Amino acid sequence: MLAHSLMLRASVEATGVQLDPTAITDRSRDPLLPGGEALLDLVDAVLAGDDEARERARQDVRNQLGDDGLVDAAGVIGNFEMMNRVADATGMPVGKGSLARSEEWRARLGLDRYRHE
Amino acid sequence: MARPASMWLRSCSMAFEFGPASLRVRDDISGLFRREWDRLSRPGGTWTGSERVAIAGAARQARFEAEPSPALIPDAAVEAAARVATAPASIRRPWVERMAAALGNPKYVELVGVVSRLASVDSFHRAMGLPLEPLPDPKPGAPTGDINERARIGAAWVPMEGGASIVYALSLVPEALAAQEDMHGPMYLTYEGMAQIDFVRGLTRAQMELVASRTSAINECFY
Numbered sequence: 001m002l003a004h005s006l007m008l009r010a011s012v013e014a015t016g017v018q019l020d021p022t023a024i025t026d027r028s029r030d031p032l033l034p035g036g037e038a039l040l041d042l043v044d045a046v047l048a049g050d051d052e053a054r055e056r057a058r059q060d061v062r063n064q065l066g067d068d069g070l071v072d073a074a075g076v077i078g079n080f081e082m083m084n085r086v087a088d089a090t091g092m093p094v095g096k097g098s099l100a101r102s103e104e105w106r107a108r109l110g111l112d113r114y115r116h117e
Numbered sequence: 118m119a120r121p122a123s124m125w126l127r128s129c130s131m132a133f134e135f136g137p138a139s140l141r142v143r144d145d146i147s148g149l150f151r152r153e154w155d156r157l158s159r160p161g162g163t164w165t166g167s168e169r170v171a172i173a174g175a176a177r178q179a180r181f182e183a184e185p186s187p188a189l190i191p192d193a194a195v196e197a198a199a200r201v202a203t204a205p206a207s208i209r210r211p212w213v214e215r216m217a218a219a220l221g222n223p224k225y226v227e228l229v230g231v232v233s234r235l236a237s238v239d240s241f242h243r244a245m246g247l248p249l250e251p252l253p254d255p256k257p258g259a260p261t262g263d264i265n266e267r268a269r270i271g272a273a274w275v276p277m278e279g280g281a282s283i284v285y286a287l288s289l290v291p292e293a294l295a296a297q298e299d300m301h302g303p304m305y306l307t308y309e310g311m312a313q314i315d316f317v318r319g320l321t322r323a324q325m326e327l328v329a330s331r332t333s334a335i336n337e338c339f340y
Contacts, residue, residue, distance in 0.1 A: 004329040004330050015315050024334050025334050033324060034324075035320075040331050047332065047335045065319070065320065072324075083340075085205045085229065086229060086230070087340035091274030092286050
């Protein structure tokens, strides 16, 4: 999560779009990003929801971001379902440099709660 | 609801034929899935094709309460497939060492790759509202025995070659490393795409990273 939340921050800074990154870990917050709520709902529904929630979330993404947006979102979810498992099942650590450079960011998003080592 | 075992097996050539009523799935993604099913059906570095399909069956059984697979793999492999499929954030070093002691590091690493790529394919289908693709018919043959002898235990819990990066996590088994490398371009971004922080396809780069970050948050994956 750390690596790609940092890429999210970099992308937002480069493009100037609005984002509240705390929505990644706190669903009571509005991510502000266009289509962001619908995308977060889709992830939640795919990983932890029922058929009804998934269908509703799919339709919201299609309505707001189009069919190509849904395909991209499904691909990204799939990719990180893979990468998360590889990282956790092999004990891949985050580099010391990344940890040193991300202290404030991790504290803002509460990411250290996910550290296992 | 459990599905009959016969529904889990199907010829690779028929796989991932998304019907005209479905949302259009990009050709690079359907092509990737066919390659992955072909890989899954064939012998890998340490497991036969039948064993790899059985590992995938054990992972699906744990994740989706599917019909049990034939007992072709050791109990430790069933346990590992289930844990990686359903509770990866609960994995700790002593458990990995126990699995490696039971199976050997190469078999454990190859299993992690098989189960993780299956999770990728299956979660794509769930996100799109598509039924899960039946597992492929296994192809005959012995494991290739292709193991990276330069891999060593270092920063991670399994032997690997290269820096402390997810890119090299499966480097002990070259086939598993190559298969993982094949996945991220169609499913997420190529390395060239990753370097473009303002990349836009169906989603903007920021939207893609929001999805990536939330997926990792729910999976409780710090990396």
